[in-house]
Amino acid sequence: MALAGAPRLILFDEPAAGLSPAERRELVLLLTSLPSHMSFVLIEHDLEIALRVVERVTVMHNGSVIKTGTPSDIENDQQVQAIYMGGKH
Helix, strand or coil, X not given: CCCCCCCCXXXXXXXXXXXXXXXXXXXXXXXXXXXXXXXXXXXXCCHHHHHHHCCCEEEEECCEEEEEECHHHHHCCHHHHHHHHCCCC
16 A cells, blocks of 8 residues: 555554464565665664665664664674674674
């Protein structure tokens, strides 16, 4: 329904919450197939999904920004790894 009005920006708040593995794959396909002129903001705790579908990431912890960068920057950041990924992956 959000796409019906041809928006330039869509906000997604934890769209993967409660989805099955198959539905999560469909979500990734949906997000990566959005038109290039359409931007979206994604709030998502599932980093596996979030880092696959975005160009830029801002990581927050306890209400403060701790890192902004590309998905690769975020995956390789020691502070982000320690807080959200349980160490080096």
